[in-house]
Amino acid sequence: MTEQHAIEMVVNGVTYARKVEARLLLVDFLRDTLGLTGTHIGCEHGVCGACTVIVNGASARSCLCFAVQADGAVIETVEGLGSVDDLDPVQQAFRVHHALQCGFCTPGMLMTTIDLLRKCPSATDDDIRNGLSGNLCRCTGYDNIVRAVRAMAGERRE
Amino acid sequence: MTKFGIGQSVPRKEDPRLLTGRGRFVDDRNLPDQLHAHILRSPHAHARIARLDVGGARSAAGVVAVATGADLAADGIGGPPCVFMPEDSPPGYAPPYPALAQGRVRHVGEGIAMVVAETANEAADAAEEIVVEYEPLPVVVGPESAVMPGAPQLWDRAPGNVSFTWQAGDASAVAEALAGAARIIHLEEDNNRVVISAIEPRAALGDHDSQSERGTLYIGSQMPHPIKDDLGVAFGLPADRFRVVVEDVGGGFGAKNATYPEYVLVLWAARKLARPVKWCASRAEAFLSDYHGRANRTTFDLALDEEGRFLGLEVDVLADLGAYVSSRGAVSPIFNQTALAGPYTTPAIHVRVRGVFTNTVPTDVYRGAGRPEAIYGLERLIDLAAAELGLDRVDLRRRNLIAPESFPYETPLGLIYDSGQFADNLDAGLARADWDGFAARRAAAEQRGRLRGIGFTNYVERCGAGVTQGAELRIAADGRAEVLIGTMSNGQGHETAYAQVVAELLGLDLDSVSVVEGDTDRVAEGEGTGGSRSIPLGGAAISLAADEVIDKARRIAAHLMEAAPADIEFTGGRFAIAGTDRHRSWTEIAAAAHDPSRLPADIAPGLDGAGEFVPPNHTFPAGCHVCEVEIDPETGGLQIVAYTIVHDFGRLLNPMLLAGQVHGGVVQGLGQAAFEHTAYGTDGQLLAGSWMDYCLPRADDLPAIGFTSRPTPCPSNPLGFKGCGEAGAAGSPPALANAVMDAVAPYGVRHIDLPLTPERIWRAIGRGT
Numbered sequence: 001m002t003e004q005h006a007i008e009m010v011v012n013g014v015t016y017a018r019k020v021e022a023r024l025l026l027v028d029f030l031r032d033t034l035g036l037t038g039t040h041i042g043c044e045h046g047v048c049g050a051c052t053v054i055v056n057g058a059s060a061r062s063c064l065c066f067a068v069q070a071d072g073a074v075i076e077t078v079e080g081l082g083s084v085d086d087l088d089p090v091q092q093a094f095r096v097h098h099a100l101q102c103g104f105c106t107p108g109m110l111m112t113t114i115d116l117l118r119k120c121p122s123a124t125d126d127d128i129r130n131g132l133s134g135n136l137c138r139c140t141g142y143d144n145i146v147r148a149v150r151a152m153a154g155e156r157r158e
Numbered sequence: 159m160t161k162f163g164i165g166q167s168v169p170r171k172e173d174p175r176l177l178t179g180r181g182r183f184v185d186d187r188n189l190p191d192q193l194h195a196h197i198l199r200s201p202h203a204h205a206r207i208a209r210l211d212v213g214g215a216r217s218a219a220g221v222v223a224v225a226t227g228a229d230l231a232a233d234g235i236g237g238p239p240c241v242f243m244p245e246d247s248p249p250g251y252a253p254p255y256p257a258l259a260q261g262r263v264r265h266v267g268e269g270i271a272m273v274v275a276e277t278a279n280e281a282a283d284a285a286e287e288i289v290v291e292y293e294p295l296p297v298v299v300g301p302e303s304a305v306m307p308g309a310p311q312l313w314d315r316a317p318g319n320v321s322f323t324w325q326a327g328d329a330s331a332v333a334e335a336l337a338g339a340a341r342i343i344h345l346e347e348d349n350n351r352v353v354i355s356a357i358e359p360r361a362a363l364g365d366h367d368s369q370s371e372r373g374t375l376y377i378g379s380q381m382p383h384p385i386k387d388d389l390g391v392a393f394g395l396p397a398d399r400f401r402v403v404v405e406d407v408g409g410g411f412g413a414k415n416a417t418y419p420e421y422v423l424v425l426w427a428a429r430k431l432a433r434p435v436k437w438c439a440s441r442a443e444a445f446l447s448d449y450h451g452r453a454n455r456t457t458f459d460l461a462l463d464e465e466g467r468f469l470g471l472e473v474d475v476l477a478d479l480g481a482y483v484s485s486r487g488a489v490s491p492i493f494n495q496t497a498l499a500g501p502y503t504t505p506a507i508h509v510r511v512r513g514v515f516t517n518t519v520p521t522d523v524y525r526g527a528g529r530p531e532a533i534y535g536l537e538r539l540i541d542l543a544a545a546e547l548g549l550d551r552v553d554l555r556r557r558n559l560i561a562p563e564s565f566p567y568e569t570p571l572g573l574i575y576d577s578g579q580f581a582d583n584l585d586a587g588l589a590r591a592d593w594d595g596f597a598a599r600r601a602a603a604e605q606r607g608r609l610r611g612i613g614f615t616n617y618v619e620r621c622g623a624g625v626t627q628g629a630e631l632r633i634a635a636d637g638r639a640e641v642l643i644g645t646m647s648n649g650q651g652h653e654t655a656y657a658q659v660v661a662e663l664l665g666l667d668l669d670s671v672s673v674v675e676g677d678t679d680r681v682a683e684g685e686g687t688g689g690s691r692s693i694p695l696g697g698a699a700i701s702l703a704a705d706e707v708i709d710k711a712r713r714i715a716a717h718l719m720e721a722a723p724a725d726i727e728f729t730g731g732r733f734a735i736a737g738t739d740r741h742r743s744w745t746e747i748a749a750a751a752h753d754p755s756r757l758p759a760d761i762a763p764g765l766d767g768a769g770e771f772v773p774p775n776h777t778f779p780a781g782c783h784v785c786e787v788e789i790d791p792e793t794g795g796l797q798i799v800a801y802t803i804v805h806d807f808g809r810l811l812n813p814m815l816l817a818g819q820v821h822g823g824v825v826q827g828l829g830q831a832a833f834e835h836t837a838y839g840t841d842g843q844l845l846a847g848s849w850m851d852y853c854l855p856r857a858d859d860l861p862a863i864g865f866t867s868r869p870t871p872c873p874s875n876p877l878g879f880k881g882c883g884e885a886g887a888a889g890s891p892p893a894l895a896n897a898v899m900d901a902v903a904p905y906g907v908r909h910i911d912l913p914l915t916p917e918r919i920w921r922a923i924g925r926g927t
Contacts, residue, residue, distance in 0.1 A: 037186040038179015043441040047849040078179035091177040102649030103176030104358040104408030133858040141825030142857040
């Protein structure tokens with residue numbers, strides 16, 4: 001059970017090599033092994049989207065993936081976006097539109113939004129609501145999140 | 159008004175850390191040498207524990223300790239105390255609630271044993287080695303079943319499973335009204351049990367300092383100080399032997415008010431083992447151990463005269479408490495029944511509430527805490543009355559609204575409404591929702607084979623009295639201000655909102671103000687955050703503290719400029735001698751305040767203020783919600799197509815944050831009304847035990863929410879604020895339900911209980927038969 005497996009992955013541009021148990025989830029690897037606690041665990045059964053990260057260019061639930069499965073992957077997490085003093089445009093849009101309250105679902109929402117806007121840069125409201133429908137938010141009622149993403153999509157349309 | 163002050167939609171101070179993954183939630187904190195706890199939970203809803211053998215777990219890899227209820231009892235450790243219980247005759251009964259079961263379990267999910275190990279996986283693995291033999295007992299689920307003759311009994315001291323019977327209002331006046339009524343409208347309804355579902359699961363990290371013999375509990379909570387007090391009771395120690403620390407909280411909504419068994423357990427284990435102990439709920443555990451909300455079965459009888467005037471209202475509530483009375487479990491069934499008066503002139507109201515035990519997860523407050531339950535029943539009842547009397551539902555309500563010239567208005571349940579423009583709110587709500595254009599929209603929907611309905615609700619609720627709110631304000635030598643306050647933000651944005659109040663009153667910029675909450679060692683006292691009271695009460699307390707600071711600063715300025723304090727004016731962030739251009743800046747005064755050599759003998763160094771606000775009355779936010787739906791008659795599928803809310807929250811502190819509270823509240827109410835079904839089997843198994851089975855509203859289930867603020871003054875609050883946190887959740891369930899019933903009226907459907915799932919709608923319109 002406790003046999004260790006050597007894995008290597010690139011997280012936010014940094015290469016990490018670690019030995020992990022086979023049963024270690026990717027989200028626990030990010031949080032506990034690498035100390036990147038910005039990615040949150042809401043349900044550990046793939047339903048809430050709080051743990052969403054980008055794996056090899058596509059958004060993924062890091063609670064539904066073992067760390068060993070991500071061996072060799074390129075991963076983006078919320079820590080790879082802008083910093084406290086220099087928010088990136090998606091973070092800034094969330095702030096300006098009050099698209100977060102408690103902030104717990106927010107890292108997953110941001111990563112989903114980034115994936116959505118990469119695939120669908122001029123997303124309509126329907127695209128946005130569909131695109132965000134895999135991420136639960138219990139605070140905002142989604143209205144302001146949709147506004148924030150719409151503002152980003154609108155900018156890209158221009 | 160300053161650039162950052164009251165009334166400005168300032169972006170939040172807390173956002174940069176939360177947007178960059180630098181927030182700190184409980185599970186983000188780890189202490190050196192920390193152990194991990196796992197709770198073994200009962201799979202039975204009601205059973206005697208015939209045998210509990212933890213030997214196998216004790217010898218498992220990584221395990222440091224295993225504890226059972228017997229170990230707690232041997233140490234004299236209790237569990238979460240019940241802090242609210244009606245004491246009228248007969249007094250209510252709150253059973254003992256040990257942190258781990260002692261010989262008998264009463265709901266699925268009740269803790270039986272705690273394993274503490276070096277890692278969370280080792281603790282969970284070892285728990286599988288525990289052998290438990292259960293002798294199942296008969297199970298009771300649902301409040302009506304609990305009071306049936308012959309129902310299984312949970313507690314010897316609660317015959318008939320009744321914990322308490324509480325009444326309010328004038329029973330004989332209502333009986334008289336019913337006897338003389340032209341019509342009586344009757345409704346029996348379920349206010350459905352909800353799993354509150356903050357996205358951050360509960361977690362607790364306990365630490366014990368053997369030098370000071372004090373325990374520190376790190377949790378995500380809305381009520382750090384009350385929980386500190388509860389810990390004192392659970393341990394039989396003075397409360398000051400505990401410190402509760404709360405940082406970022408991933409949503410609360412009432413479920414993080416309570417003191418939970420796990421909080422006692424991690425602190426106890428940390429003391430026994432002299433190492434920090436952490437516990438994090440899995441989502442499955444959260445379903446079985448976070449207190450649930452609502453869960454009432456209620457009958458209503460409304461007496462009306464020939465013209466549709468309300469004469470009297472009789473209400474009988476069976477409130478499902480679950481297996482125990484949680485720390486504030488009796489609050490929701492009782493405390494806000496006052497909302498039954500609504501904005502109407504009903505002259506006589508009587509309500510009886512029986513709190514009953516069932517073999518289910520205990521219930522506690524959920525956003526609105528009794529208000530949504532009362533308002534839902536009342537507004538459904540009025541729609542039924544309109545239908546049965548053949549009256550227009552708007553006209554029927556207008557006929558019964560309290561007129562603006564009637565204030566102060568005393569309701570039959572003892573509140574004194576101080577203000578409100580109920581009819582205007584209704585008119586504005588209907589106008590914004592284009593009520594008059596609905597017929598055309600319905601006709602267009604019919605062309606598409608859809609049933610379209612519209613519904614609305616009026617309401618008024620009380621927020622923000624019953625507690626005294628303190629605040630401290632400390633000014634540093636560089637002029638920066640620090641607010642210390644015993645409320646607890648769990649998403650509302652207090653760091654920003656309180657800073658705006660200080661910025662306004664002291665003429666500072668937002669970055670010069672910091673807010674301290676969530677540490678019972680740093681903040682002297684507090685009642686936490688709940689009941690939509692933090693901004694109205696906290697804002698008022700801060701303004702009183704600011705008055706004290708300004709008063710002292712004025713005396714210092716007078717001394718420095720050799721003038722009389724009465725001649726000093728404080729405007730634009732500086733202290734000036736009236737009628738002259740002589741002045742001192744805020745930072746000069748702050749520096750002088752901390753320099754004894756520049757102060758007269760009768761002024762102590764420092765520039766601090768404290769405020770204690772005792773609210774003279776509640777605030778009464780009021781509004782009108784309008785909801786429009788379409789139903790596919792082939793499937794019962796429900797689409798919420800439009801939502802409009804016009805609301806009087808008094809003066810707005812930060813309109814953007816307030817709108818966020820409204821949106822979130824509305825959607826939580828829509829969730830309860832249309833999606834969230836806490837299905838229990840008759841065997842007491844929670845069938846909806848994950849977010850796969852328990853449906854929360856998602857972005858594509860919802861329309862944009864149209865919100866308009868329509869403020870009227872708030873005489874009972876010095877800053878003019880009314881509570882805003884619960885209004886959305888209180889108004890949206892009846893607005894949605896009335897819209898759905900309007901849509902299915904052609905099928906002769908009178909009422910469908912919440913939640914209005916496609917299956918229920920489909921069956922009600924006869925497609926399921």
